[in-house]
Amino acid sequence: MRTLWFMTGNVGKVREAKHALEPLGYNVRQLTVDGLEIVEPQCDDLEIVARSKLEQARPYLPNPNDALMVEDAGLFIDKSNGFPGVYSAYVLETLGCDGILNLLEGENERGAQFEAVAAFLLDGKIHVSRGVCRGVIASSASGEDGFGFDPIFVPDNIEIDGKTTTTNGLTFADVDMRLKEQFSHRRKALDGLIKLLSSSETASSS
Numbered sequence: 001m002r003t004l005w006f007m008t009g010n011v012g013k014v015r016e017a018k019h020a021l022e023p024l025g026y027n028v029r030q031l032t033v034d035g036l037e038i039v040e041p042q043c044d045d046l047e048i049v050a051r052s053k054l055e056q057a058r059p060y061l062p063n064p065n066d067a068l069m070v071e072d073a074g075l076f077i078d079k080s081n082g083f084p085g086v087y088s089a090y091v092l093e094t095l096g097c098d099g100i101l102n103l104l105e106g107e108n109e110r111g112a113q114f115e116a117v118a119a120f121l122l123d124g125k126i127h128v129s130r131g132v133c134r135g136v137i138a139s140s141a142s143g144e145d146g147f148g149f150d151p152i153f154v155p156d157n158i159e160i161d162g163k164t165t166t167t168n169g170l171t172f173a174d175v176d177m178r179l180k181e182q183f184s185h186r187r188k189a190l191d192g193l194i195k196l197l198s199s200s201e202t203a204s205s206s
């Protein structure tokens with residue numbers, strides 16, 4: 001089994017990655033480095049942020065034969081030209097879900113999407129995969145589960161194996177985590193990575 005270090009402070013993400021990547025022969029472990037402050041580049045593209053984080057984490061890989069992964073996500077609102085996007089964590093902390101609801105007050109066009117980019121370093125090559133979840137910003141916050149912007153995000157219905165999957169208009173915070181996972185941008189990014197790794201294709205190389 002190959003060791004895959006996942007640099008993240010979020011143990012929930014590590015659990016999801018274990019579930020997705022261990023069947024492929026990766027022993028997924030969380031990488032945290034005391035005192036390391038990852039600097040995010042000022043840009044509006046998650047892929048650039050993820051690649052930058054990967055390069056910053058690279059020197060701390062415990063063994064050069066191990067694999068390394070980072071993942072970056074955000075909420076992109078159509079009407080606001082993608083805001084908060086790469087600034088989602090900061091906006092959640094400062095304005096919160098209420099700030100987003102105020103921004104869209106009286107607005108009918110409420111389309112938005114969660115995006116996640118997973119970047120993976122393996123044998124000196126970088127693989128990148130993106131996952132998207134379309135939906136709308138609800139008119140008010142609802143639900144106790146989930147995290148971040150889940151209480152104000154209602155995903156669009158999706159078709160899985162010819163069957164419609166829906167939250168029936170409920171937010172991500174209203175529904176069971178297993179249902180949310182079926183729509184999850186993060187899960188889609190990991191699935192894309194699995195496809196890339198299985199076919200040994202590189203999205204791009206370092």
Ligand code: IMP
Pocket residue numbers: 071072073074075088089090092114146147148149150172
């Ligand atoms: P991170 O890159 O996973 O840290 O995500 C940055 C920010 O995007 C988080 O702080 C949340 O505000 C938001 N976000 C990303 N994914 C989700 C999600 O699945 N649900 C709710 N908010 C999310």
